[in-house]
Amino acid sequence: MEKKAWMSDEKSKVVVICGPTGIGKTAVSLEIADRFCGEIIGADSMQIYRYMDIGTAKPTRDERARIPHHMIDLINPDESMDVARFATLARQEISHIFEKAVTPFVVGGTGLYIKGLVHGLFRAKFRNPSVRRQMEEEAALYGVGALHRQLKIS
Incomplete structure (x- = not known):
């Protein structure tokens, strides 16, 4: 298991909002991130791709302008993403967000990505x-x- 220093620090809290598509995660995350001075890290296996705008329930440009979003429209459709790569990139974003002294909100519906980020990966x-x-x-x-x-x- 990978050590997650940012998760062991009492002052460094990451909020996770997860669930299936269409239940209002985006609306809730925008309200909470606005209220608690946070930034949003997308944890969705389709929203991470550029040009995949139909059927992915991506936050709108206005919503992304309102609250900074990370890990959305990050890679092209011909690139691959897996749990290990997602967790590595998301941890980097979390570290950058903590450097700004704001709260990271991990929001999405790809449970495996969230599990890999929160619990780490077993590397035998x-x-x-x-x-x-x-x-x-x-x-x-x-x-x-x-x-x-x-x-x-x-």
Whole structure:
């Protein structure tokens, strides 16, 4: 797990507003960010793309002018985004927002992005070749279905 220094500092709080498309996250986040002097970080897997304006419920230009927004219209449609990249970029934005002494509001409906940002990502560095060989032997003897059943039981 990655250490998130900005999350361990009592003075550095990040507010997360998440939920499905069309429930009013944008309106709520604009009101709260305005009231508490904040900036908004988009956590939406489609709003992050430029030109994807239909069906994504992106904040309007007026709304983005009212409160600074980050991570919206960030990359072109031919570029890829994944949880690790999102979390890295969002953490950079959060750090910049804290430098301005304002509150970051992470707002969006892509739960996996939010989970990766808040809880970090598991990056296994441990490998056990003997365990792998044993699993491969069992799969060869009993089939992968047997291994799958073991996973379901545990």
